[in-house]
Amino acid sequence: MQLNPWALASVALVMVATSYLGRRTSQSARETDDFLVARRMVRSRRNASAISGEYLCVASFLGVAGMVLKDGADALWYPIGFTVGFLALCIFVAAPLRRSGAYTIPDFVEARLGSAGLRRLSTGFVAILALIYLVPQLQGVGLALSAIMPEPWVLWAVVIVVVLAAANVVTGGLRSATLVQAFQHWIKLFALAIPAFVLCSVFLGSGGMGSAGGLGDEAPPEFTEETTVTVGVDTVLRVEEPTLVHELDAEPPGPRMWVPGIDYSVREGDRLLFPASSSVPTVRDTEGDNASWLRPSGDADEVWWTYSVLVATFFGTMGLPHVLARFYTNPDGRAARRTTVQVLLLLGLFYLFPVLLGVLSRLYVPELLVTGASDAAVLLVPTAMLPGVVGQLVVAVLAAGVFAAFVSTSSGLLVSAAGMVATDLMWNKRRDFVVAVVVISGAALGIAVALxxxxxxxxxxxxxxxxASTFCPLxxxxxxxxxxxxxxxxVGMLVGGAGVLTAVGFHIASRVNGESVPWFVSQPALLTVPVALLTTVIASLATARRIPEDVDVVMLQLHAPDRLGFMRDPSGAGTTHVSGRPRRP
Incomplete structure (x- = not known):
């Protein structure tokens, strides 16, 4: 990829602004409350912007458009689930969690159930969850950098970005991250909105037809001119109609006729030459023709997978530690609910734009259906629609949004996960927080490069x-x-967590071996969430004598209106002990 100096300048500007805001805010961050809950004085509007800033990650910025490019109507369930999950959070969790007076999820579970072992177990799952969540953020950053600079520079650039993000977290904690994430939410929103409006104007000005045809066409997209495509990852391609393909790296090289119904395996780096007006092949399990792309799939496995995605996104939002940590920063339960409603509005507005860019990508960069790099659609469609400097400037705006998405999400994840690890698995000193940030970010970087x-x-x-399978039932x-x-x-957390992690392991193995997997491996939440919930209920009923003696006092604290004064705000870090009961093992 050729160097795009405008995009690099925009990325550098975002990183400089982030470092400046973080350093300036961190000058007054000295106490535990500053690092973990920002003194519990963040008002609903700023907190809503900060939550949206860390929630709308690189996958939301790039991945939603990529899924729309490939799967069309079926991909819309992801942004719907990501948004509606905050409705469940508002109804069931936000206000009671804030009234608990806890700093973190482990604080809450120990305050509610009095078990030090359960606290450590939940901290371990927080660390695992942070790693799984950070890996796609880092891979997304690498994908974005590969679209704006030569490949040999990409890895070093990713390392620099990770170091800067970790340094910002170490210097200021959650108080610093609040201002940074609120600022970065608006960067992301405008970095998507402005290019979307510009590119939609170009599309409408062309008469509503893209270079690959129209969305209403029954046939698959076509290459408008002779095109050479370099495959980005090992994958399997299919065609919807007979297509002449020149396999330039085959032995012997030459033209071959690909026919429908057959899987064609291609390797990373393979070059394929397609004549003008030939149909665009697609990655296996991707909608090939536009008519199917516009309609929800009726296949049974696809329907079950969709339900599983909805369960994961709807209930998973309630269990994300970096999102829940935000509600501890509100002054009271009412402010927590107001924050959630405002987040719903911000998310609904944001997700309009990646969907639009995904649709335009289907029309202007259909070759991404061959390369397997559909997540790069947002950064490649501007230059396909606007060649020259104008297209590069639009890419620069989008690149700024991508890096704002990475820094804001990674900051929230690192603050929450490192804070819990330092508190519950180490000695709860400032040095331990720094070590935890370095270890988690370094481990995530290594996994992202290796997988x-x-x-x-x-x-x-x-x-x-x-x-959804661990913290949501809890x-x-x-x-x-x-x-x-x-x-x-x-027991419920172990069962739910083991089920998902087993599915993750099988999914990674399938990616390495190039094999397909059933829907419940690709997205297991439809099975693991009910099983975890049912297991927790049965095990609790079987151990009824272990119900905490002060459960009524704790439940009153969680559900009494704020004005009655039962809400508790402990002054020290670490554990929250309601009515002073001893820890259980």
Whole structure:
């Protein structure tokens, strides 16, 4: 890829502004409350912007458009689920969680159930969840950099970005991250909105037809001119109609006729030459013709997969530690609910734009259906529609949004995960927080480099599935069911977490071997969430004698209106002990 100096300048500007805001805010961040909950004084509007800033990750910025490019109507369930998940959070979790007075999820579960072992277990799952969530962010950054600079520079550039993000977290904690994430939300929104309006204007000015045809065409997209495509990852391609393909790296090289119904395996780096007016092949399991692309799939496996995606995104939002940490920063429960409603509005507005860019990508860069790099559509469609400097400037605006998305999300993840690890698995000193940030960010970078590239939005979906299968049952039952016991919570968390992590392992193996997997491996939440919830209930009923003695006091604290004064704000870091009961093992 050729160097795009405008895009590099925009990325550098975002990183400089982030470092400046973080450093300036961190000058007054000295206490534990500053680093973990920003003194619990963040008002709803700024907190809503900050939540949106860290929630709208690189996968939301790039991955949604990539999924729309490939799967069309079926891909819309992802942004719907990501948004509607905050409705469930508002109804069931936001206000009671804030009234608990806890700093973190482990604080809440120990305050509710009094188990130090459950606290450490939940901290371990927080660390695993942070790693799974960070990997697609780093892969997305690498993908964005590969679109704006030569390949040999990409890895070093990613390392520099990770170091800067980690340094910003270390210097200021959550108080610093709040201002940075709120600022970066608006960068992301305008970095998507302005290019979307510009490119839609170009599309309408061309008469509503893209270079690859119209969306209403029954046939698949076509190459308008002779095109050479370099395959980005090992994959399997299919065609919807007979297509002449010149396999330039085959032995012997030459033209071959690809026919429908046959899988054609291609390797990373293979070059394929397509004549003008030939149909665009697609990656296996991608909608090939536009008519199917516009309609939801009726295939049984696709329907079950869709339900599983909805379960993961709807319930997983309630279990994301970096999102829940934001509600501890509100002054009270009412402010937490107001924050959630405002987040719903911000997310609904944001997700309009990647969907539009995904549709335009189908019309102007259909070759991405061959290369497997559909997540790069947002950064490649501007130059396809606007050649020259104008297109590069639009790419520069989008690149700024991508890096704002990475820094804001990674900051929230690192603050929440490192804070919990330092508090519960180390000695709760400032040095431990720094060590935890370095270890988690370094481990995520190593995994991102070692693992094969996958659809960004799919990997994030697996993180949501883990959150939905571990923390969601724990929070829902802990807040609304007085008969929950720490034994039931431990067993349910282990069952749900083991189910998702097993699916993740099989999915990684399938990517390495180039094999397909059933829907419940690709997205297991439809199975693991009910099983985890049911297991927690059964184990709690079987250990009814372990119900905490002060459960009524705790439940009153969680559900009493704020004005009655039962909300608790502990002054120290670490654990929250309601009515002073001892820890359980």
């Amino acid at each position: 094969p590239f996958d659809d960004l939005i799919h990997t994030v979906g697996l993180a949501f599935a883990l959150a 929070l829902l039952l802990g807040i609304w069911w007085r008969r929950l016991t720490w034994v039931g919570a431990v």
